[in-house]
Amino acid sequence: MNVWFAASEAAPLVKTGGLADVVGALPKSLLKRGVDVTVVLPKYGEIPASYTEDAVTLETFHVSLGWRSQYCGLQEITVDGVRFLLIDNEYYFNRGSLYGYGDEAERFAFYCFAFMEALGRSERLPDIIHCHDWQTGLIPFLLRTRYAYNPALHRIRTVFTIHNLMYQGVFSQDLLKDLLSAGDDLFGEEGLEFYGAGSCMKAALRYADKLTTVSPTYALEIQTGEYGERLDGVLRQRSEDLRGIVNGIDTDIYDPMNDSHLKVPYRNSLAKKRQNKTVLQEELGLSLDENVPLIGIVSRLVGQKGFDLIGEALPGLMEESLQIAVLGAGDPGFEAMLRDAVQRYPGRIAVWFGFNEGLARRIYAASDMFLMPSRFEPCGLSQLISLRYRTVPIVRETGGLRDTVEAYNEITGEGDGFSFGPASAHDLLYTVRRALSFYGNPEAWKQIVLNGAKKDCGWDASSKQYHLLYRELATG
Incomplete structure (x- = not known):
């Protein structure tokens, strides 16, 4: 052939x-x-x-x-x-x-x-x-x-x-x-x-x-x-x-155990993963705390990716104990929204405009959750990379996000992420808060991460x- x-x-x-x-x-x-x-x-x-x-x-x-x-x-x-x-x-x-x-x-x-x-x-x-x-x-x-x-x-x-x-x-x-x-x-x-x-x-x-x-x-x-x-x-x-x-995804390239961009290699150790969090917090000027939940976003800053929903939900998100790290570039309006957020919430939100492969890998590795509230998504690779780096995806149920992320079911213990259907800031905020509630339960969170670790994200x-x-x- x-x-x-x-x-x-x-x-x-x-x-x-x-x-x-x-x-x-x-x-x-x-x-x-x-x-x-x-x-x-x-x-x-x-x-x-x-x-x-x-x-x-x-x-x-x-x-x-x-x-x-x-x-x-x-x-x-x-x-x-x-x-x-x-x-x-x-x-x-x-x-x-x-x-x-x-x-x-x-x-x-x-x-x-x-x-x-x-x-x-x-x-x-x-x-x-x-x-x-x-x-x-x-x-x-x-x-x-x-x-x-x-x-x-x-x-x-x-x-x-x-x-x-x-x-x-x-x-x-x-x-x-x-x-x-x-x-x-x-x-x-x-x-x-x-x-x-x-x-x-x-x-x-x-x-x-x-x-x-x-x-x-x-x-x-x-x-x-x-x-x-x-x-x-x-x-x-x-x-x-x-x-x-x-x-x-190419699982040889995206491998937290053999990624030269990371200071602390890891596989399934959440303790070693958290060490990468403090490294990123210091790099981006976030408050140093390995226990605070960190939400990562690596994306084009455009409407397709749901940044209008993120902007609407941001005040509610900042009522929670969490940090957000964003890498991307795109619509000037969304960039302005994020610059304003950095000023209003110092030490809690960090944004790097443009693209940097090494920083992207460090965000995947350091984050506890990865947010993708896309209005539509043909497939998406970021949620697969996040699973590979033992980071729990939070996604809207559309396109490839629906096909690759299984919503966590606390009754059966199955599922490797969290998802919501309607393209609304209310549903986004509710789903993030739900994820945070399980993050506060170390045993449940470990199970969610291990479920994702079992998923074959390769080709x-x-x-x-x-x-x-x-x-x-x-x-x-």
Whole structure:
């Protein structure tokens, strides 16, 4: 089985979010199942030279993009046993960051065309192309339209994974027609047309052979008007080809016993875990007390993540004996809310704006609870990382949070976290207070933590499902 991944980022080379973690970890798990995986990635300037200094240039060629003819270099490296092909074009990819430019449509249309050209030049064609998010959404479309003339490509099947339906790659039809050299016939209701514009996400939803999301619950949610981001009709039409496969995490990387970012390694010892709490309290300027419950948050500061609920609940939370440590960046309004909270509650709330991998690990390790009150969450990795670090998640019951966190049942003793349904500050506050009541019972709390320790947060089960999906497509 030969599979090519198409993605805009992949750990450890370059990362802005959970997409990179998935594209970095899933191929390694598939390799253990005998799947030959190649990850095709833009060669960003942000990729550390230590990964690219030994890159081998396989070919150079030009890519036609509308009226443009752009240089492309195809380079090969191997990282952690996984083969990477890097699409080299400094104009498009050697910039200060991965995303956020005015020519995003052109940059990733170039990537998709370059991917197809690299495919045609490969000595061994893949059985499956696995595309991730809107930046790669044009690949299934190009395979079945612009490159349909090549009979060697006809047997290739495509899988498209939706990591977050909110981000769809929507651009004007005139721009996409120019970049794709396409006419009106490809922009009807059954094509790329999206409320007068064109959607790269919709291109994949229409043309990929199979669709996946990153949790079973999210696969159901996006077929409704509430979560479907105006694509729910298309997704309902393709419901037979849509399935949810929950993400995992790389348990070798996320391991509190072997994490270089932590001062005190631990496995199941809550005493050693609490030593990391006092280290973090000192680092962030929180009051030093290993017994006070610490709630951690590592997140983008955006409405999707429920920060409006946190803001409403904050006065009630501060009536309790607890501390909060936040790492993230995003909406200026939420950042201002958190700055104000730090001033009003000195020594009890600490916020670090931006992202810092080492600090994120220390928050996971030091916290007793991890708060994720998301309004929607395709999968989420933070709750899985928190379980790995013996930190109890408090989540809203949506998407992958519902699929991966089992609410604690004090009668049966089962469950590894706490959850609430309605997206309300009242329910958030009630659930945190409930968690605090069990934190005050050392035996009950130890049981909750040990329940979470038994959960398999790795990729083995999920990669098995992807492998079965690939085989189903390749043999069908």
